[in-house]
Each structure stands twice: as structure tokens, then as C-alpha cells.
Amino acid sequence: MTTPTQHRLCMIPGPVEFDADVLNAMATPATSHVDPFFIEKFGSAIELLRKVFFAPTGQPFVVAGSGTLTWDATAANLVENGDNVLVINTGIFGDWFAECIGVYGGVVDAVRAPFGSRPSLAQIEAALTSKHYKLVTVTHVDTSSGVLNNIEDICVLVKRVSPNTLIALDGVCSVGAEVIKQEEWGIDVVMTGSQKALGVPPGLAVMVVSKRAVEVALNRKSPPTTYFASFKKWLPIMQKYEARQASYFATPPVQLILALQVSLEQLVAAQGSLEHRFAQHRAASAKVKDTLESWGLQLVPVNRACAANTLTAVYYPAGVAPAEFLGKVGLKGVVLAGGLHPEHATKYFRIGHMNVSVVNDSLLNHLETTLDAIKAALQECGHKI
């Protein structure tokens, strides 16, 4: 068994490696949730989220939880019993989000594509014109397939065909690394967790909600069937913290929020701009994918246009056994993830490349170390390179 003193590089699609200042903030001594120091940092984090999400008038929510809780929050607050919801499905996270929406009374249709590809705009348009949907959800990057959705095109389509339909983006594996212009593109909800491209340990549900969607939530016919994830409960709390005032609904996870604030400052400040950061993720992704392909491996996404920049999902070459390969990589000090999609899990593995492992790569050498470990393990497993 490994111990933290024998740290292995965590190159899975979340949790990712963390910056030292972010980790230090996790160990901040006991601080009251209404201490002026914490109020200032929480307020700052809320403001910074608007920048990172490109949503100058959006309402950020930061609550103890994880990416999954943002599904509950979206469904519970925006969907009422019997409301039609369209899920654009590019992997297992689409199935699970759909299940969650059903729990809150949504009647879900899905637009699907074969594993490794994404539904066409024509398919989505056909669905959108077949009936009225209150909400359409898109998984930006489905972490089970490594498929990237063309969210900007989908937004243009929805605005043209069904402008009253709310758009919710599962950005759990994209926010902070893939381009998202929430307000310009008219996305009503963008969701994420802390442990992916935001580069913070797991434990936070993070989302930014449009004014339009907040209104929908506040003017529901029936009250939402959630207490902990209620927008109505959290809205005044977020507003108070942003106004640098004390308030309380449920105790916020002080240390995680301090760590988030540190990481968000790095996101907006480091090396100039978020655009630069997005370009770095595209470059890192291309490097990993080009290298793997040059070794004769085949990516799960059917083409580069629909391949995520935050992770690489790639098939094992013939003759390489999953457990043996992942075990050998692990012995070389690098942790990768196996497949996740239940129907294909044993055929492919996944490499996460986000946050410090990408933007500090020249310093940290995470990508080279990872690729070297993969190469050696493949060779030991009998694959010729």
C-alpha cells in the first residue's frame, strides 16, 4: 500500500494534482465561517467565479458536495413534476444525470451517439422541434468517453429553435480548461466540482446560474424537493458573503473554500489570461494524443474535433491486459484511471491532464513523466513501440 510519503502522480481525470498554495490553504487552522478573514475570501471566490465562468451577471453557488450535487441542484430547482427535459448524451455521465433529473420529476428524452462520438446538430434539432423542452442538458466533456461536446453550436441551435428552453452544462470535467463563455453563449447553468480543472481537492459543488434561471427557480409553481440544495436558501447567503457580510444557512466548508479562492486567483492571474490557460490545455492534450497515436494506440473519441482537452481516453493495444498495464504504470509512480463506461470499461484507459500538470508542465514535467511511464509499461506488456 502506498502512503502519502510515497506520493504517486495523480494523472486521472479528477482529482488532479494540486498546487502547493492550494494544499496549504486546506490546512488553514480553525476559522469561524463568519470570521472577517473567511468572509473576505469567500466573497472574493464568488467574484472570481464570475470571471472564470465568463458570466458577469451570473449567480455563483458554492456548497459542500461534489459535481453530482450540482445535478441535484439543477434538477431540483429548475425542473417540476412532468417537465420535459432533453439530455444530450455522450457517455455514462449523461445516463446518470438523466436518472437524477427523473428523481425530481423530469420526463427525460435523450439524444445519443455511438460510444466515442457525439450527436449531430441535426439530431439535436430534430429532438428540440419534436416537443417543448423546459431544459436541455449537455455534458461538456463526458469523462467516461473523453468526448467533447460543441456547446457553442448547441447554444446557437437552442436559441434559434427553442429560445425559452433553459440550457444546463455539466462542466465538471471542463470548467477552467475548455472554453466556456457562459453569458455570451446564453448558458443558464454551468456546473462543476472542485477536483478537476479548478485544481482543488474534492468536496465542493460549484455552479453559476443565469438571472433567467434564478427567476425560474424562485417562481416555481411547487416548492423544490430539496432543502440542502435549494437556490432560494443559498441565494441570500451567496449575496451576503459577496457583500462581505456574515450569514448562515449551513456551515460552509471553510478550508475547501479558502483553497478554491487561492486556485481561482491563479486561474485568472497566472500567465496573463484564461484564454492562455485554455490554449495550454489544447496543447497538452494534443501532445498526449499525438504521442499515444504515434505508438499505435487508438483514441476512444472518433476524431480530434470531438476529443476533450482535459483527458485522453484511449484503447489498450491488442494483447495488453488492463490490470497488468495499470499496475506497471503505478509502480513507475503514476496513477491512471481505467475505463468507466460499463459497456466498454475493460477496453480503454484514461489520462487526466488539467490544472498544474498542464499549466506548470515545463516546471513539473508531469506529462513527460506520465508518457514515459506509459511507454515503458506498454513495452513491458509486450506492445512494440
Next chain:
Amino acid sequence: MTTPTQHRLCMIPGPVEFDADVLNAMATPATSHVDPFFIEKFGSAIELLRKVFFAPTGQPFVVAGSGTLTWDATAANLVENGDNVLVINTGIFGDWFAECIGVYGGVVDAVRAPFGSRPSLAQIEAALTSKHYKLVTVTHVDTSSGVLNNIEDICVLVKRVSPNTLIALDGVCSVGAEVIKQEEWGIDVVMTGSQKALGVPPGLAVMVVSKRAVEVALNRKSPPTTYFASFKKWLPIMQKYEARQASYFATPPVQLILALQVSLEQLVAAQGSLEHRFAQHRAASAKVKDTLESWGLQLVPVNRACAANTLTAVYYPAGVAPAEFLGKVGLKGVVLAGGLHPEHATKYFRIGHMNVSVVNDSLLNHLETTLDAIKAALQECGHKI
């Protein structure tokens, strides 16, 4: 504004001061949620919770969230639309828990007592015999009033009068400090958050559920209206981690769970026994309360039998202004909490005394430091001692 380098003692009723090893675990480098090291620690934490809750056959659940999420989980999983629920109310947390139960369709009656006291057993018996309740909830320590409920007596009463009624204990401000024999007393759900007597930073919802209550949750007529807080979803995950196997429903907050495991080990190991720890909390509480009374202050709880051992709620003496007093204490390096109950908030303040500040008091001197700061601030505010 204070910064973490000018740390002030956090003597509020949660978050409390943290042990150094617990804080170090918060800064554990990136670790996969399915890494063998983490699986081992999470499995161990689950086992340790059974000891701390005195529930050898209970099912622990540990989920990213906070104490409030354990209310949602209890209500969403155990209450169906129209089910009768009796809330034994000793402060504002009883009101809020009742509101949460209503969100999930429960029809709530409350047994109340004047601020500072607790309902009599006769009152509770009268309510229990008036109709059948599926669930009765008790706030063990209401953090807004400092009132302690006689949970053992209440359990005996419920078992005698209405043995099929499930018993849920809000132990957010008691677990790990006040005596709770979950299984012996027949409590179906005991809830807490990480940031109180468990001595871990905020961010975890922690609960142990009886076999009987798990059965009720799994055999509901209607599915629960929660996805993130579903017992059915988390049960196999908790079982797998305990069996030291990988599994996934939503990413667990790795660092917080590592910190929890460290703290739980301290709870069961330190200085012999949990019983000793409970006694230490009684002694610390008596010391704080005796001292304040010797200075002419009046406690909020009407007598010592109904006064919590985890915090002290005490009225400001005549002529002492809340903001001035709390400000002066803060300048002396100690953070206290104001009143919380909306009808009485400006009349009293609260001192938390849990975990390291109690069990390591001889080393850390937190209680003396706090009492000294209070004494000096009272005198500066014109109160004669």
C-alpha cells in the same frame, strides 16, 4: 482583518480548533478516490464510526456536505408524503429541521418548551399517544440555546409508547462529546457534521443508520426525491469501501475523509476510552459554567441538567453591549459566537468547548485563555467581577 498567520482561538460551537495531525491530513497531496491508500483509510473511518456511535451493527454514511445534509438524508430517505413526524424542539435547529422534513412531504408536529428549557417527558408522551408518528426527531444539543435533551429517557419512552416509531437524533453538536449509545438506546439515525466534537474541518455529513431504518429506506412505497443523499445509492459504496474495494457514486472528499480518519482514531484511542472523553467534556463544561456564574452571569439553560457540555450559552450581564464585548474578546485573540436564536440573539453569547480544546486542555490551555479573555472584556465593558 485577521489573516491565518494571526490565528485567533476559535472557541465557537463549531468549527472548533483542530489537532495538528488532522490539519496535516487536510493537506495530503492529490490522491485518487480509488487509490488503495485512500480505500484503506475510508474503510477504517467507516469502522471507527461504529465505535464512536456505539452502533456495532449500524450503517455509517460519510458524504461531502454538512450537518444540514444529514437532515435532508434522514427526511428524504425515511419520510414519505403525508407521513407524520414529531419534532422535539429545544431551539432554532428544531424549527429548521422541521422545515426540512416538510420539504420531503412530512407532516410535522412539534413539542416545544420555553427558550432555555426542554419539553417534559409527559409532554412528549402526550404527543406520541395522540397519533401515530413514523418518525420522532430530537436535537441532542440545540446549538442556539445550549439545551441538552435527555435522549436516553426519550428513547425509553418511545420504545414503551410507540415502538414502531423511528428515532432520529440530531447529534451535530453532541456526537463525540455527549454520551450516545446508539444501538443500546435504539436510536435509528444519529447525525453529525465534521466540524464540531469530531474535530475535523467543515465539509462532511456523517451519520449512522440502524438496520431497521435502512430497511425502511430501501422498501419505501415511493422513491426518495433526492439523488445525492440517497441511502440506496450510497449503501453499496459504503459497503465496498469497508470491504476495501474500489467503487464510485460521487467523488468523495478525499482530504476531509483522511482528516476524519485521523480524528476518529484519536477519539477511540486517546487516553483510554470514549467514556473518559465524555467525562472530560462534562468537566470542561462545568468549569466554564461555574466560572461564568461566579462572575454573576446567568446561563441560558434553566438548570444544569438540561445544559449541554459542548457549549455554554450565557446571557450578557446588564450594561454589556454585545458587539463591544465580542470585539474586545476578539482583540484578546479569542473568537466567540453571538446568540443565534432569532428572538433572543442579542441577549446572549456562546462559547464552544469540544475536542482538542477540552481533551488537550492541560496542554493547550484553551479554556483558561478563553475565560481570561472573557473576564477582561467584561471588566472593560464595566461589569464588576
